[in-house]
Amino acid sequence: MKKIFTKTNFIKFVFITMVLSSVFVIIKMIEAPTVAPLNNPSIRVKSDYFLMLLQCILGTFAMLLPGFTEKRLKVSIPTNMIFVYSAFLYCAIYLGEVKNFYYRIPNWDIILHTFSGAMLGALGFTVISFLNKSEKVPVYLTPIFVSFFSFCFAVTAGVFWEFYEYTADGLLGTNMQKFRAEDGALFLGRHALTDTMTDLMVDCIGAFVMCVIGYMSIKYGKNWLEKLMFKHKNNVDSL
Numbered sequence: 001m002k003k004i005f006t007k008t009n010f011i012k013f014v015f016i017t018m019v020l021s022s023v024f025v026i027i028k029m030i031e032a033p034t035v036a037p038l039n040n041p042s043i044r045v046k047s048d049y050f051l052m053l054l055q056c057i058l059g060t061f062a063m064l065l066p067g068f069t070e071k072r073l074k075v076s077i078p079t080n081m082i083f084v085y086s087a088f089l090y091c092a093i094y095l096g097e098v099k100n101f102y103y104r105i106p107n108w109d110i111i112l113h114t115f116s117g118a119m120l121g122a123l124g125f126t127v128i129s130f131l132n133k134s135e136k137v138p139v140y141l142t143p144i145f146v147s148f149f150s151f152c153f154a155v156t157a158g159v160f161w162e163f164y165e166y167t168a169d170g171l172l173g174t175n176m177q178k179f180r181a182e183d184g185a186l187f188l189g190r191h192a193l194t195d196t197m198t199d200l201m202v203d204c205i206g207a208f209v210m211c212v213i214g215y216m217s218i219k220y221g222k223n224w225l226e227k228l229m230f231k232h233k234n235n236v237d238s239l
Contacts, residue, residue: 007083014086018060021098025053041183051174052097059093074233081228113199117206120157124150125214126230147215151207158203
């Protein structure tokens, strides 16, 4: 019997989910009020659905990014890496935004930031591996430096994500940095910084764990990250 659930089918499923979610959000945005009524301040308004639509559209294009990268840079991205990437987008955008898991599931945001830190750490190993093997960039790096670069790569990406959240909150009136409660009440003092600082800390934790694994893999020749590493197309074709 042919398997229904495969990594490739899941990747296609996530892409279709992003497209259908965009249509669903447009309908909900048309029906939603512009301002929340006083008797139900936690109801989603048009601006909430606008952000959700933006996320779904970005998610749809993000699903096309691996294919574009393969053609543009002439690399082969392992199905395992695309599967992990797709799973993250599904959990962050569809479950997190559309299904409101950020509010319904305790620590959902923390789980995703930890996961993304580890995923970006693995991506950092791929980037430095390309430089380390490139004839145009003749550099030969130690395992500790490769791991350090990957850690910095992941954490820097996390910082830029917080820049994005801060900008979206300022321009669109959203609550991506969780500086107010679901009913609209503003947090004060350190409480208002809790979400941002927690996100950055768990980004670091996820990246650190992945970089330790990567270091051990390189140091002792274990190839634990091999199934997540990008490969040059000419290397793949020669196999």
